[in-house]
């Protein structure tokens with residue numbers, strides 16, 4: 001059903017060509033927001049996602065291909081959103097990558113890329129979006145952190161460091177926007193079955209000589225007490241709540257949706 005809570009507003013979702021970001025874009029478009037897509041992928045596939053969403057929810061959509069590890073490209077993307085829609089009202093910093101290796105074996109260039117994409121990009125998008133949000137006295141910044149922003153995990157040093165950093169950056173952004181109509185919060189999911197996690201499922205199945213289904217069960221039973229994957233739709237519903245008037249005083253929170261992972 002078409003809703004208009006965010007009608008006339010524009011949401012920029014980084015890394016929205018797949019997985020959680022795509023789910024976020026769908027949920028925000030369902031509430032009437034125009035969407036700026038970003039992320040990598042096949043051009044035809046992205047064009048299809050963009051036009052389908054526009055048609056389904058009667059919103060405007062656009063795509064900008066910025067590499068979130070490159071500040072100049074981020075700046076061009078924010079300028080694009082400004083030229084096309086007059087700025088960004090809802091900023092979802094979602095683009096992310098990870099790599100699994102011990103500290104001694106961690107390639108330095110992978111560390112740099114993970115910190116740049118998962119953490120530093122959120123500083124660049126926020127610093128460019130905040131003046132317009134403050135001027136309108138309304139804005140929402142939602143940082144896709146992770147349960148790994150709250151707890152550690154061996155062999156994920158860069159990812160855990162970046163996500164903990166993102167939770168810290170969320171708190172500072174919330175403090176610097178206190179007293180304005182701009183809020184900033186982090187969402188910290190547990191396992192969500194997206195391409196990012198499917199790779200870990202595949203690696204696990206290959207390593208242990210088990211089926212894909214068995215590998216999924218193994219990952220869940222080790223960490224996620226609910227025994228079920230979190231879905232992009234559930235995360236999208238949380239983002240919609242944060243954008244609603246009921247979310248006005250929710251500020252600087254790292255909100256886990258992790259099937260009980262961090263409660264252990």
Ligand code: NAD
Nearest residue numbers: 015017018019020039040067068095096146191192194196
């Ligand atoms: P995904 O791999 O499906 O999607 C990642 C998106 O980021 C894609 O659109 C990809 O194109 C984009 N991206 C990657 N590098 C980029 C770059 N340099 N520039 C621009 N875009 C880039 O992964 P996902 O699982 O949907 O992850 C989305 C976010 O959620 C990430 O920040 C991830 O850390 C976080 N997260 C995921 C899970 C999970 O279980 N899947 C759990 C906790 C947190």
